[in-house]
Amino acid sequence: MQAEFISIGWTIETCPERDLLWFHHVPWTYKMKSGKTLWHELCYHYYQGVEGVEEIQKIWNSLKGKIDEEEFYREQMLLKIQYEDAISWMDVFCIFRLFHGCLFRTG
Numbered sequence: 001m002q003a004e005f006i007s008i009g010w011t012i013e014t015c016p017e018r019d020l021l022w023f024h025h026v027p028w029t030y031k032m033k034s035g036k037t038l039w040h041e042l043c044y045h046y047y048q049g050v051e052g053v054e055e056i057q058k059i060w061n062s063l064k065g066k067i068d069e070e071e072f073y074r075e076q077m078l079l080k081i082q083y084e085d086a087i088s089w090m091d092v093f094c095i096f097r098l099f100h101g102c103l104f105r106t107g
Contacts, residue, residue: 017041046090053083 010016012024013086017032028039036044064072 043090043094046086046093050083050086050090053079053086057083 006026008024009069009084010019012026015023017083020026020038030038032038032041034041057076060072060075060079
């Protein structure tokens with residue numbers, strides 16, 4: 001795998017950001033293309049994940065009475081689990097970083 005990676009020639013600067021942590025060790029303070037640090041960018045993506053599930057829940061809830069009731073409640077329960085998991089992952093990540101000296105600051 002290392003040889004294949006080297007043949008691609010991805011440096012930290014040329015590596016696609018979605019693959020950055022797979023191929024490089026970078027500090028939490030590394031500046032991403034957005035101008036945010038790696039830490040802030042990851043937090044942003046976790047928050048987006050939670051907000052995305054919330055949006056899907058709103059859309060799904062608008063279908064109540066318009067589709068099969070059993071199917072509606074089954075999917076609603078699964079979306080609740082997905083939301084709780086998204087919150088848990090976000091919390092675990094943020095708490096981990098807090099205990100390792102990288103406070104999340106907005107702005």
